Amino acid sequence: MTSAAFSSGTRPADDWWRSAVVYQVYPRSFADANGDGTGDVNGIRARLPYLADLGIDAIWISPWYPSPLLDGGYDVSDYRAVHPDFGTLEDADALIAEAHALGIRILIDLVPNHCSWEHPWFKAALAAGKGSPERDLFWFRDGKPGGLPPTNWPAAFGGGAWQQVEDGQWYLHLFDISQPDWNWDHPKVIEEFDAILRFWFDRGIDGFRIDVADSMAKDSSLPDVPLQDGQPTREKYVGNPFYDQPGVHTIHQRWRAIADEYADTPQGARVFVAEAWLSPAERLAQYVRPNELHSAFNFDVLRCAWDAKELREVIDHTTENLWAVGAPATWVLSNHDTIRHRTRYGRDQREALKDAGVVPTDLELGRRRARAAALLELALPGGAYIYQGDELGLPEVEDLPEEVLDDPVWERSGHTRRGRDGCRVPLPWSGGEPPFGFGTGAGQPWLPQPADWAALTADAQASDPDSHLNLYKAALRIRRDTEALGEGRLSWDEDAPAGVLSFSREPGFRCLANLGEAPISLPPHRSVLLTSEPLVAGQLPSDATAWLEI
Structure with missing residues (x-):
């Protein structure tokens, strides 16, 4: 397989990550090939044609390593194997080869801050x-x-x-008691992770998503953190003794040198994307300097209210700071740790990120805004990540029975926070009742699916031209075929009405996201490429986005 097989349009294959649309697979909940109720590697293999048809460039797979699964696989007991519930190394090798044959790259998770107490x-x-x-x-x-x-x-x-x-x-243990932190001051730990990177690079993976990439280095003098409302602060303030310490950059520079060793192979560049919940963007930009990690998730948009002024400020601040160090922006609306954005956008703005089950939600409003946000995200300069089920418009499952809750947040909070299970419910593929084609038989998956998901299955949406799924397919097809989209720059259109985000990209593309309360007329254009909602008398309704050829 040569690097040319991965090229997208006219962009250089070795720069694929700068514009890539990456689909996150949470393996327990994606597809179950053996009918045991747990998703697996062969389930991913079976759904590769679906992902290729969707139009994504790469897959990021959340941890598939051996683990007690006390934190959804982020408690790793062996970094060089695949969990038996998910398959074997041979299954992983087959997945990598089959994905590459379809022009899809594979990224996997690296969990370097901590391991499992079973390690x-x-x-x-x-x-x-x-x-x-x-x-x-x-x-x-x-x-x-x-x-x-x-x-x-x-x-x-x-x-x-x-x-x-x-x-x-x-x-x-900065996370669960079952997750002891590695001491990154010790050379044996450093050398072990060097070897882990090479183990997977040599097997053909194209890169890693780095879990909590800002946390490995600690202040060895072990100072206390300040109190906030009488409790130790959880804020990532500048100087925090266990987040964003200067030593993390030495680690990342070492890893970048290892990835660069593979640059001249037929497969091309191997890459890293950082998970670092850091604000403002000036701090995040330090992680993607030319000799460090390639990209970093931008979570400021995920946390931002559905408000044109606030979103524009976040987009500007992000792009300006990342462009200053030569890095692309990487946009994300949902992931396995956050409330699904259809639910988030259907809530009162001030309470959107609160835990499941405690905030009233208008799911129809959330659906409209989620569709509009998808087109906004995919029109912005840089790369984008899609969490599994985003393309189906899945909402957060907020009424899971307490007895099935699996997230350690539930126990560690004394049953006051339900945790992240609501965004990890297994995907609905087909049929009119659970398990909705998730597995090979009638057995129920490891988390129960809502009975009313029949209209949201991939099969049901495939035949509906106006479905969430077909909106994503159309957007990804246009993005791939449009020179203006992917990496590059944007210019804001100052003639836009209040409450509207409008920007142009060269050559010949304009995006308008109407976050206001009233419909707006479209500016002069050659054609309408795509809209998240139908135009009404030629106008773009509220909570809708349009892509125009100009």
Whole structure:
């Protein structure tokens, strides 16, 4: 397979990532080939024709490694294998080859901040005891007087970030207690991850999404964090001792050098995309300088209200800061950690990101805005990510029974936060009742699907020209065929009415997103390429986006 097989239009194949539309697969919930209720690698293989028809450039697969699955696979016990529930290394090799044959690249997750407490190195550290070289690979420390942990650092999923073991020492876990943090000051950890990267690059994967890419380096003096409302702050303030420390950049530069070793292979560039929830964009831009990671998710748009002024400010701030370091923007509306944007956009703006089940939601309004947002995202300069089910217009499942909740947030919060399971419900493919073709038989999947999803299945939408799915297909086809789209620049159209985001891209393209309350007339144009809602008497209705040839 030569790099030319991956080229998109006239763009250089080795720059594919600068404009790529990447589809995120959460493997437990995508497609189940063996009927056991859990999605698997062979399920992904079976649906590759669907993804090729959708028109995406690459797939990012959330962790498929062996794991106790106490945090959805982000608790890794072996970085060089595939979880038996998901398949085998041979299945993964076949997936990579079959995807490449269709012109689709494969990215997988790397989880470098922490591993599972089932990882052999951590089990050896527990057994070895205080002062052992095995414990130096992690953050084992003695506590403070009075039986207190070494610091007041909070864990992301609730509670404190230190867990005491039988001999009295404490280990650091910035996330769940089952996820001990690696000590990136230790050369053995550094060398191990070098080897992990090469293991997967040599198997043909095209890149990695770096989980919490801003967290590996810690301030070894272990200072406490400030209090906020009487509790240790969770803010990623400048100088935070465990987020966005300068040492992360040394790690990323080392990884970039490894990826660049593969640049002259027939497959071409291997790439990284960073997950780093950092604001403002000046901080994020440090992660995508020319000798570091290739791209980073832009979460400011995901967190932004459905408001033209706020969105324009975020888009400007993002693009200006990333362009300043030569990096493309990478836009995202939903992922496996966030409330699906159809639900988010159907809520009161001030409460859109609150946990499931606590905020009234207008799903029809959310549907309209989700369609408009999809066309806005895909028209912006740079790359874009689609979370599985976004193309079907799936809402967040907010009424999962408590007994099925699987996310550690549920337990760590003392059953006060339902967590992220609502965006991880298995996809509906076909049929009129659960499991909607998710598996090979009638067995139910690991999380229950809503009974009213029959109209949202991929099969039901395929034959409806106005469906969410066909809107995505049309948008991706136009994006691929239109020189103005993908990487590049935009210029704002200052003649746009209030409440309307309007920008032009060369040559000959204009996007208008009407976030106002009244329909608007279209500006002079050669043709209407696509709209998220039908025009009414030639006007673009509220909460709709139009693509124009000008």
